[in-house]
Amino acid sequence: MGAxxxxxxxxxxxxxxxxxxxxxxxxxxxxxALDRATLAVERxxxxxxxxxxxxxxxxxxxxxxxxxxxTAGTARVAGVDVVENPWEVRRHIGxxxxxxxxxxxxxxxxxxxxxxxxxYGMRSGEAKKRIRELLEVVGLADRAKTKIYxxxxxxxxxxxxxxxxxxxxxxxxxxxxxxxxxxxxxxxxRTFTRGWIDDHPDRTILLTTHYMxxxxxxxxxxxxxxxxxVLACDAPAALKRGLQGEAVFxxxxxxxxxxxxxxxxxxxxxxxxxxxxxxxxxxxxxxxxENALVPVLTAIQGAGARLLSLEKREPTLEDVFLRLxxxxxxxxxxxxxxxxx
Amino acid sequence: MGEARMGHGERVTARPSRLAExxxxxxxxxxxxxxxxxxxxxxxxxxxxxVVKPVAGALILVFMYLVVARGGLANPLFPYIFVGNxxxxxxxxxxxxxxxxxxxxxxxxxxxxxxxxxxxNICTYLVGRGVxxxxxxxxxxxxxxxxxxGALGIKIPPGGVDWGLLAGALVLGLAALAFLGLLLGGxxxxxxxxxxxxxxxVAGALYLLSGVVFPLDVLPQGxxxxxxxxxxxxxxxxxxxxxLGDGGNEALRALPTGTVVLILALxxxxxxxxxxxxxxxxxxxxxxxGLLDMxxxx
Ligand SMILES: Nc1ncnc2c1ncn2[C@@H]1O[C@H](COP(=O)(O)OP(=O)(O)O)[C@@H](O)[C@H]1O
Ligand SMILES: [Mg+2]
Numbered sequence: 001m002g003a004x005x006x007x008x009x010x011x012x013x014x015x016x017x018x019x020x021x022x023x024x025x026x027x028x029x030x031x032x033a034l035d036r037a038t039l040a041v042e043r044x045x046x047x048x049x050x051x052x053x054x055x056x057x058x059x060x061x062x063x064x065x066x067x068x069x070x071t072a073g074t075a076r077v078a079g080v081d082v083v084e085n086p087w088e089v090r091r092h093i094g095x096x097x098x099x100x101x102x103x104x105x106x107x108x109x110x111x112x113x114x115x116x117x118x119x120y121g122m123r124s125g126e127a128k129k130r131i132r133e134l135l136e137v138v139g140l141a142d143r144a145k146t147k148i149y150x151x152x153x154x155x156x157x158x159x160x161x162x163x164x165x166x167x168x169x170x171x172x173x174x175x176x177x178x179x180x181x182x183x184x185x186x187x188x189x190r191t192f193t194r195g196w197i198d199d200h201p202d203r204t205i206l207l208t209t210h211y212m213x214x215x216x217x218x219x220x221x222x223x224x225x226x227x228x229x230v231l232a233c234d235a236p237a238a239l240k241r242g243l244q245g246e247a248v249f250x251x252x253x254x255x256x257x258x259x260x261x262x263x264x265x266x267x268x269x270x271x272x273x274x275x276x277x278x279x280x281x282x283x284x285x286x287x288x289x290e291n292a293l294v295p296v297l298t299a300i301q302g303a304g305a306r307l308l309s310l311e312k313r314e315p316t317l318e319d320v321f322l323r324l325x326x327x328x329x330x331x332x333x334x335x336x337x338x339x340x341x
Numbered sequence: 342m343g344e345a346r347m348g349h350g351e352r353v354t355a356r357p358s359r360l361a362e363x364x365x366x367x368x369x370x371x372x373x374x375x376x377x378x379x380x381x382x383x384x385x386x387x388x389x390x391x392v393v394k395p396v397a398g399a400l401i402l403v404f405m406y407l408v409v410a411r412g413g414l415a416n417p418l419f420p421y422i423f424v425g426n427x428x429x430x431x432x433x434x435x436x437x438x439x440x441x442x443x444x445x446x447x448x449x450x451x452x453x454x455x456x457x458x459x460x461x462n463i464c465t466y467l468v469g470r471g472v473x474x475x476x477x478x479x480x481x482x483x484x485x486x487x488x489x490x491g492a493l494g495i496k497i498p499p500g501g502v503d504w505g506l507l508a509g510a511l512v513l514g515l516a517a518l519a520f521l522g523l524l525l526g527g528x529x530x531x532x533x534x535x536x537x538x539x540x541x542x543v544a545g546a547l548y549l550l551s552g553v554v555f556p557l558d559v560l561p562q563g564x565x566x567x568x569x570x571x572x573x574x575x576x577x578x579x580x581x582x583x584x585l586g587d588g589g590n591e592a593l594r595a596l597p598t599g600t601v602v603l604i605l606a607l608x609x610x611x612x613x614x615x616x617x618x619x620x621x622x623x624x625x626x627x628x629x630x631g632l633l634d635m636x637x638x639x
Contacts (some may be wrong), residue, residue: 062631065458069628087359091460102451104373106380117577118369119461121361163455 006043007204008064012073015059015228029082033059041221044201046194048219050317052329056228057208060095064206065095078170094169098176101156103150104148109140109159110181110248111176112148113166120167127166134162137192139185154181159187165196174207178214188220191252212317212329231324233302237319243315243323246270247290250313251283253305259283268292273328280308286323363462370469374438378473395481399426400488402554418555420495421589424581424625425553427485428514432547434478435515437540438471439522443529447635454634467526468519475515481636486584497584499628507583509602514576517609520616521573527616527623532638547573557592565592572612575605608618 013292015034021027034056041047046157051336064077066086075082103112111130117127135141138158143145148156157180174193178186198207209215215222216236223233232239252257256276263272263285271286287293290312300307313319321329381387400425406422413419447453456463464595489495532539548554549562553574557565568574569592578588579601588594593601627633 062454065454067454067628067633068631071624087460090458093458095455095458097454100451102455104377104450104452106377107373111376115373116455116459118372119365119456119459121365135402291620 002140005043006040006076006079007043007045008039008047008075008077010039010064010073010075011058012036012038013060013063013070013075014072015056015063016071032228032317033143034063034070037228037230039230039233040222041204041206043204044197045220046197046205046207046218048215048222049206049225050210050212050215050222050321050329051208051225052210053180054227055210055225057210057225058175059138059228059300060225061095061097061175062208065093066090066172080197089310092170093173094167094171095173096160096177098157098174098181100160100308103148103156103159106147108145109135109151110144110153112159113163116163116332117166118160122167123247123331130166130168131162133289134165136202137188138162154185157181158185158189168200168203172203172205176208176210176270179210186214190214194218210329212321216317221316224317224324224327226321233322239317239320241314243286243319244264245289246315246323247293248313248315248319249283249285249287249293250309250311251285251296251312252277252308253281253283253300254308255281255305256304256307257303259300259303259305261295262303263296266292269296271322271326273322273332275328281305284319284322286319309322309326349517351540354543358568359462361464366461366463366466367469367472369461370442370466372474374470374473375476380479387598392481392484393420394425395478396485399430399481399485402426403489403493406554415492417495417589420585421437421556421581423493423495424486424584425488425577427489428577428580429548429553430482430485431475431478431515431518432544434474434481435471435518436547437523437545438474439467439519440525440529440540441537441560442467442470445488449631450638451634457633463624464523464617467523471519471522501586505600506579506598506602508571509604510576510579510583512604513602513609517572517576517605517612520609520613524612524616527620529625530620530623547571550574552577552590556590558590569593570608572605572608575601575608577584577606580613584628587618 011196013034014032014036017033018028019031021029030274037056037060042051048061051057059068063070064075064082066082066089069083076246098194104115104274107115110128113131113134114124114127117131118124122130125225125307132141132144133143138161140155140158140162143151143155148159151159163179164174166176181189193205193207197203207219219236221233221235225232232242234242242316256279259270259274259281263269263283268288269285269292270288273284275282285296287296299309318329345381378391381390403423404427406419407414443453448457456466486495490497512531521543525543528539550560550568551571552568557568558573560568574590575593578590578593579598581588582598582601588601596604
C-alpha cells in the first residue's frame with residue numbers, strides 16, 4: 001500500500017473552558033486548554049505528547065476518547081470523526097489515565113479486568129488468559145484474587161494499565177501512565193509499551209508525559225505542547241538535531257543566586273534556565289555558539305559568583321522545550337523533577 | 342483519505358451490532374450490581390441489610406397506622422396501605438439503584454469515564470445496575486406480604502389473585518421505575534453529589550402522590566391530577582386489584598381494569614421515550630462541559 005494511514009488526525013482542535021471567577025460572582029473567565037492543535041499520528045506509531053502540567057495533554061486525550069466535546073476544530077480516530085460518531089470510535093480505542101485509583105473496590109483485580117473485557121464481548125476464556133499474562137507483566141500476578149480496596153494506589157494504577165491493553169485496542173491512549181510509580185515499575189511499563197507496539201504494527205499508541213526522558217526514550221515521534229499549542233512535532237533525534245548549531249552548557253555556581261537579569265543582557269545567550277540545587281545554582285544555557293561562553297563567564301565573575309563546574313552537553317528534549325518556550329520543562333511542572341531513570 | 346478509511350474498514354466489518362452491545366452492557370452491569378450488593382463477607386449481614394431493612398421500613402409504617410392513627414385491622418384502608426407499602430420497596434430499590442449508579446461510578450469508583458470510552462450502551466448499563474436491587478426488593482416485598490397475610494390477617498387468597506394481571510402490572514411498573522431512574526440518572530450526570538437527596542426527594546414525592554399510603558382522593562385537586570398522570574399510580578392500582586380485588590382509589594374506580602393496564606402501558610412508553618431523550622440530552626451537555634469525570638466528594 002505504502003500510502004500513509006493516520007490513526008489519529010486533528011485539525012485546529014480547540015477547547016475552551018469557562019470557569020467561574022472567584023473574585024467576581026457570576027462572571028466567567030475563559031481558559032484555552034487546547035489551542036488550534038493540528039496533529040497526524042500514523043498507524044503503528046508510538047506517539048508522545050510532551051508538555052508541563054496544564055499544557056492540555058489530558059484535554060487532548062479526553063477529546064480523542066470521546067469524553068469531551070471540542071470547542072472548535074475536528075478530530076478523527078481510526079478514521080472516524082469523534083464528534084459525529086463517538087460510538088464507532090469507542091469500538092476502536094482504549095484509555096488509561098495515570099495517577100488515579102479507579103476500579104470497583106469490592107471486586108478482585110481479576111474480576112475488575114474480566115468485567116471490563118466483557119463490555120467488549122471478549123470470550124471469557126480468552127479474557128482470563130490475557131488477564132493472567134498482563135498481570136504477570138505488571139507484577140500483580142499474586143494479587144489476582146485480591147479485592148482492590150486492599151491495594152495501594154500504585155497497584156491499582158498497574159491494574160489500570162493492564163486494562164488498557166486487555167482489549168487489544170486499535171488506538172490506545174495513555175495519559176501519563178507512569179506518573180507517581182516507582183522507578184522499577186515505570187521502567188517495566190515503558191519496556192512493555194514499546195514491545196507491544198513493536199509486536200503490533202497495526203496498532204497505535206498516543207502517550208502523554210511531562211517526563212522528557214520518557215518521551216525521548218520511548219516515542220517514535222514527539223509533539224511538544226505548552227499552553228494548548230503544539231510547538232514542535234518530530235522524532236526526538238530530529239528535534240534535538242534542531243539545536244545542533246547551538247551550544248548547550250550546564251554550569252554550577254556557588255550560592256543561591258538570581259543571575260537572570262545579568263544573563264539576559266549577554267549577547268549570544270539564546271535561552272537559560274536556573275535551578276537551586278544543594279545550596280548552589282545550576283544554570284542550563286543555550287548559546288548561539290560556543291564563542292558566547294566567554295562573555296557569560298566574564299559576566300558571572302563580574303557578579304562575584306564562583307564557577308564550580310562547567311559541562312558541554314548533548315542537547316536533550318528538555319533543551320528543545322527550553323528553546324521553544326523560554327522556560328524549562330521541570331521548572332513549570334510542579335513537583336516536577338525528572339524521576340531517576 | 343479514501344485509502345485510510347479502507348484500511349480501517351477491515352476491522353469495522355467485524356463490528357458487533359448496537360443491539361448486541363446493549364444486551365452485553367445490561368448483562369455485565371447486572372453481574373456487577375449483584376457483586377456490589379451481595380459482597381458481604383457475612384451472608385447473615387447481607388440478608389439483614391438488604392431484606393430485613395426494607396421489610397422493617399414497610400412494617401414500621403403499618404404499625405404507625407395501627408398505633409398512632411389508631412386504625413383498625415378491619416378498616417378497608419388497612420390492606421390498601423399494607424400492599425402499597427410492600428410494593429413501595431421497589432421504588433427505592435429500582436429507582437435509586439439505577440440513578441445512584443451514576444454517582445457511584447463517577448465519584449466512588451472513578452469508572453464512569455472508562456465506561457463512556459468503551460463500546461457500551463450506558464442506558465442499558467444503568468438499568469442493568471438496578472437488576473440486583475430489583476431482585477432483592479422482590480424478596481423483601483414477598484416477605485412483607487407473607488407477614489401481612491400470616492400475622493396481620495390481610496386477605497390475599499391465592500385462588501382469588503389475578504396472577505396474570507399481577508405479572509403484567511409488575512413488568513410494566515418495574516419498567517416505569519427503571520425509566521424514572523434513568524431520568525434521574527440523566528439529571529445526576531449534570532449535578533454534583535448532593536443529587537443523592539434529589540433521588541430521595543423524587544421517591545418521597547411518589548410516596549405521597551401515587552397513592553402508596555392514602556388514596557388519591559384525599560389529595561388536593563391539583564396534586565390529584567399530578568398523581569393521575571404518574572404511571573406508578575396505575576401500577577399500584579393494578580397490583581391492588583390483582584391482589585385484593587379492589588384498587589381502593591375512588592378517583593380511578595370508574596376505569597375498567599383493562600383501561601388501568603392500558604394507561605400504565607402507555608404512560609410507561611411515554612416515560613421511556615422522555616427518559617431516553619432527556620438522558621441523551623444530559624449526556625451531550627456533560628460532554629460539552631466535561632462533567633463525566635467530575636469529582637464533587639470533597
Ligand atoms: N474541567 C475543566 N474546567 C476548567 N478548566 C479546565 C478543566 N480541565 C482542564 N482545565 C484547564 O485546562 C488546562 C489544561 O489542562 P489539562 O488538559 O488537564 O493539562 P495537562 O493534562 O497537560 O496537565 C489547564 O489550565 C486546566 O486548568
Ligand atoms: Mg493531565
